[in-house]
Amino acid sequence: MKTENVALDVSDLPVSELDHRSLVWWGNVLMMVIETTVFALLVASYLYVRMNFGHWPPPQPNRFPPLAAEYPSIPMGLTTVIPLLISLIPMIWADRAALKLKANAVRWGLFLSILAGGVIAYLRFRELRYLPFDWDDNAYASIVWTLCGMHLMHIVVATCENIVMFAWAVVHSLDKKHARDVRVNAVYWYWVVGIWVPLFCIIYVGPRI
């Protein structure tokens, strides 16, 4: 090793960061990039497969009575979109509270977010049932179900992560590391909500244009 007689003392640097300076933040961002890429490829597949159909959405010969073409119902779609947007409120509250290390507010924010997540998951199940086609009807149906189903998986995963954070916040108090984790998960939730807006437009509004 080289012989030096000077050293850089870093002992006064902070031990944890609550924002983009933390490593977990970056890991989360990359994970969201990966998932966005998957959704983008699914949308590309949706548009590609559209070239194989004369009518869009395709007719439903398997139903009784057969349907010539029925658009997915926008009001049904909105029953998920609106609660998703509303669910941002408790999440932002928990996020801001975590920044200030306010344990109680974080607990409440997380609790409400978990409730919201559960309700939204249930609404998504309902939304899927109300789609006028099954996933194995045709290629269009397969892609739409996959888009909705994948997004449902993200709702469930994010809510489950919130449960872990909530459990910790209840059992222990809120230290910087776990406050950071709450904030990182909040960003994930913003993405879950945000990515659905363009997907909703493509699935529900797009065919009518």
Added chain:
Amino acid sequence: MMRCISPFLLAALLVSGCASNHSAVAPASREAHAISSLWWQFFWVLGIIYILVVATVLICRFKSRRDRANINLPQPADSIPGESKTHRVIAILTGVSVVILLGLLVDDLFASRVLAPKNDPGALNLTVTGHQWWWEIEYGDQDPSKVFQTANEIHIPVGRTISFTLRSPDVIHSLWVPSLHGKKDLVPGHPATLVLRAEKPGIYWGQCAEFCGAQHANMGLLIKAESASDFAVWEDAARKSAVAPMTDQQKHGQQIFLNSTCVMCHAVSGTIAGSHNGPELTHLASRQTIAAGTLPNTRENLALWIQEPQLVKPGARMPGTGLQPNDLADLLDYLQTLK
């Protein structure tokens, strides 16, 4: 059959590798010629570049032969003399590369134009349907009564544009006869077009070139390019139904054919056998090969193929027949009348 390559050609093949009936550099059509010329242009340009690069590297290797025991201490890049000259050389070489690539690109565009499908009203329209593991060909015509099918062997007139429509009902195949053109995939759901004009008579060998399952290796194809008059003769004969069997053995053979599982898949026009699951056999005896180019068309090979198809093409959809030797002989007699 494979002996279509005359001994002379075979010897020439050994010497040059270029006089063959299945080589991209032994072109026999307008399109294959364009591709072959392009090939040689790319070959020489890129080949010279390769030699120059390797030579430069070898010069580096041998211009400083001594292994240094004392390793010199390196210097920072900005204090190495002549560094900017080195950068300039690299910039110039990069510029030269760009120019060469542009030249090759232009070359490529010109060749592509030759390959583009043209709307030729005098073209002969063939529809090729790829199956696991044989080729079905239908010769189109304005007059529906003149449309006919064949299998695994295509005849075309020299000097006339042939337009192939390519379809597949099962998996992806690829039609490839190297001396006549590049390949084109037969993709289910996406019909394709391949256009070529043969310029030299001959028999050209091709194979399926997209992996299509167990017997992809044995999905061969022959295209015979012949003069317009020869083609007309062939076409007339191909349109005709099968001749009726004459001798007792042949008649008995026909009976066997019509009463066994053969008719489940094979059609012979002029008889009640009309299934198109497998290759049609109306003019089987005129073909050079059987089983999609797997075996030369001889009596012994036919016998083997009929009795034990799984020995010839394991995985093929043709069941063995388990015929008695006498019956088999009669069947073969019949099949050999199907010219």
Added chain:
Amino acid sequence: MRLVEAPDQTRRSVDEKNLHHVWSRVEGVIGWLCTTNHKEISLRYIITAFGFFCAAGVLALLMRLQLSVPNNRLIGPDLYNQLFTVHGSTMMFLFAVPVMEGVGLYLVPLMIGTRNVAFPRLNALGYYVYLAGGLVLYGGLFCNIGPDTGWFSYVPLAGPDFSPGKRVDFWAQMITFTEISALIAGIEIIVTVFKQRAPGMSIDRIPIYVWAVLITAFMVIFAMPAVMLVSTMLAMDRMSHVATHFFNVAEGGDALLYQHLFWFFGHPEVYIIFIPATGFVSTIIGTFSRRPLVGHSALVLSLIATAFIGFGLWVHHMFATPVPILGRSFFTGASMLIAIPSGVQIFCWIATLWTGKPVWKSPLLFVLGFFAIFVLGGLTGVMLASVPLDLQVHDTFFVVAHFHYVLIGGAVFPLFGAFHYWFPKWTGRMLDEGIAKLTFWLMFIGFNLTFFPMHQLGLEGMPRRVYTYHANLGWNGLNMAASIGAGVMGIAVLCFLYNVLKSRRSGVIAGNNPWQAPTLEWATTSPPQPYNFLYQPTVNSMHPLWFDRPNQPFVVGLKTDRREVLTTTLLHAVPEHIHELPEDSCWPILLTVVISGTLLGVIFNPWPFVIGMIPMYIVLFAWFWRDIDLKHLGRAK
């Protein structure tokens, strides 16, 4: 943050002892399974990948044996189709990408001066999931239900109609395992390089190998999702209660959609394999030419350009399909364009050799082999960019020759160079130079004998993936030559294995920096301690061990009673905060068991996917909650 006097010898001994205690793993099997030391995990990646390389090599030898004579009855079509499918899948998914990841995960933390990767437990998970995926694939092969539709498994052949049974599902699930692993490795590299570089290692001082691996990691992030999606879509199409119709032509699905999605991944994949290898070449040339690389910035920009353009080439794998002609012209242009940044790199490397004072040791010999072989492959690649030429040679042995020239020449030769270069660092001993030279020549001659004739075979009409061929097509001699060459390559690999085993025991002791190389990994012991550096370094140049001033400060002030590393800012690497890394953990391997069970079950039925979520959640809950204290489970060192 301030400059202080360097610690004295007493202080250093105390720190060393504490670091040893904190960073070593617990002894015994449990400690071995639960390690989060990036070097141990990397060596496992490398050794496992090499094992798969040998397995795939054996499969290739069997294939060549079958093809050595026409109408051979040694191996029937069913087994042959499994052999080439598993050979290709192994080389691409179980060898090439994991070995590059493995070497990257070993070297990057050392080269940037930190103690471990950003997420050590995730790193362990990545390795175990990769291993599980490989075992799933080979399990299928050994039960004679290995996949048999080619390494890219086109539909409709691989769909439910034409490939009944579970063969293709084994392939699709192997993809899921290996892509999870690759994405994990990609995330590790990016976050580690972004946030954990040594103070002073600003963007313009990052070593070229680290650039290469970083750019590769970004490519992985964008490319791997495509193959994960397409294999999942295929699996769903094939699954009996799911029966989607993504690729079912009868229900509006599209066979070409599969190809687009696959090759959107597939083309960047080959650059994911090649770009780290260019990092090897750059590093080895730089070290042995005894000068900084000519055109460092040009090299970095070329890598970035290659990565970008590499995402715009994929349709050149589909030129023979009915895609629109105008579209094909665009991809011809892009495919030729990518030759330019590769050319720039070649010019810079040759210029470095020309203007330097090269020392011709074995790593550099393998780099020479790279030049001779990769450049030829790259030039046949320019040929393949042309649609007319591609239409003749696509799906023939010409293309087999091309991609083996670029992959073996462009990745395997540099990899062997890298093995010979970094083996001293990984093990503390030098490889034998004489055997290394023999390995090189056997590999070079064997490779060219095997693959050069294949160019001719392709032009002469021999398609790919054929288990036999007719005797009178003129292909016999060339096939026999190729098969002999394959045997020679096998001997070369055995030579290398012998060298490794012999040198581990009795090789010359290497010391810290046997090659007198410039980068930080050579500043510490060989092999490095579990904590990499006694004190994390700072740097003042791109070649710290050549050009840094003698009294360059190192970092003190981190605690030595727990695992701490320093994080720095993204652009200028200014110290920012202190990050605590977790202890060794049993959760990665437990999670792998759960994931493996779930994915294996999904091959047979869709329900394990849902049921498996429960144990997965339990393990992940525990992962985030707290780690089991292994030091009380096993004996601490």
